[in-house]
Amino acid sequence: MLDALHEVSGVPGFGAAVWQDGGTVWIGSTGMRDRERSLPVEIDTRFRLASVSKLFAATALAKLAEEGRIDLDAPIAESLPWLDNAWPPITPRQLAAHTSGLPHYQAADSERGGIHYANGREAVEIFAKRPLLAPPGEDYSYSSWGYTLLGAIAEELTGKSFPALVEKAIAPGLDIGADATDSGDPTASVAYEFVDAVPARAAPHDFSYTWGGGGLMASAAGLARFGGAMLENRIVSRETFDSMVEPTVLNSGEVATDADYTVGFGWRAANSIENEPIVFHNGVTIGARSSLVLWREEGTAATILSNARWTSSIESTSQMLAAPFRRKPDGLVEADCPVSVRRFSGTLGGNSVAGLVHFQKKDGICQGTLELTGGFRDYFGQGPQPVNGRIQIIGIDNEGGLSRAGFVTPYGIYDLRAAQGGRFRATLSRTRQLDIAFGD
Helix, strand or coil: CHHHHHHHHCCCEEEEEEEECCEEEEEEEEEEEECCCCEECCCCCEEECHHHHHHHHHHHHHHHHHCCCCCCCCCHHHCCCCCCCCCCCCCHHHHHCCCCCCCCCCHHHCCHHHCCCCCHHHHHCCCCCCCCCCCCCCCCCCCCHHHHHHHHHHHHHHCCCHHHHHHHHHCCCCCCEECCCCCCCCCECCCEEEECCEEEECCCCCCCCCHHHHCEEEEHHHHHHHHHHHHCCCCCCHHHHHHHHCCCECCCCCECEECCEEECCCCEEEECCCCCEEEEEEEEECCEEEEEEEECCCCEEEEEEECECCCCCHHHHHHHHHHHHCCCCCCCCCCCCCCCCCEEEEEECCEEEEEEEEEEEECCEEEEEEECCHHHHHHHCCCCCCCCCEEEEEECCCCCCCCEEEEEECCEEEEEEECHHHEEEEEEECCEEEEEEEEC
């Protein structure tokens, strides 16, 4: 599925991995880490983590609290004596849950990647005098500046730079640290942006303004192993991790939510595509999209990293890449691989779709290629990435059937399942369902 995603999305390169039951069970890599020099993505290629970096800042603070070095519900001024402004008391817990009232990046920050900051204290000066959007605890409002503050707190309490703290205490031995794009590091992928649907090398960008909010880098395998370490309670205790995924409660008594998930201490919690509980974080930044998903009850972690910013259902994609390694869902409808059919028809979000399709069994797996025309092209042609004219269907059935498959599109991988009456269905978004049938 990862190779198919590379082909249909136009993203230069991907890394992905699945960790399960104590070890990495799969590492995938496809495409190029450097298109200009024809260098492929390898298993140790590192990508920008974007906002998945926030998990490391949250974990660092949770670990310090576990060690008795900070009270996560005390005002941050107790840890940052140099912070001098008119803000009301804000706690680390509110920063981590995006309920502090701090703004996100604003128009004044448009050139933020052009300056190097020696430490978190310097970076905090960028926004330290800005007014809050709301009183602390009042509303959920996403803010990466809140994580710049968390990183500064971690530096103040440990005497280490935030990237060094991650490397030494949070993710030792996993080669996770500060973004090294354009540094000459041979493991660091080039970062790309789509320009007129063609990948172009992104301009250099210095993330020292928010190492903990979006400035780290890792390989897919390293990130999956970090997920495994969290699952095995090797970084913080089970009780601490439980508290990190507990939904945040606002001043009103309501739970902090966004989209389909609740917001905890860094981690987001939701139900998976199989309607099972997951915790996760996704990220997007210049030259990257990222996702880390954990199934805590079964001990599985899955991640996908890419070296371009693209319109994608990244969370669904990481879950689908883990699907072949997880328990088969109950209630699947048996379906043979439709190798003799040539056409499909159905609806996407209530709009008609139809076209040509071709199926074959390859290496015992049912695989199909579906023509990207009409309503499909209208829907999947809205992102910055190219539209290459087809969608791929990769069966998740070792017996060669099509009861379940990865529906691989320019926006990522969705869960396609056989339904009664010879139909196949997938949920592409909260408001858009796919319902198709294959036939002559």
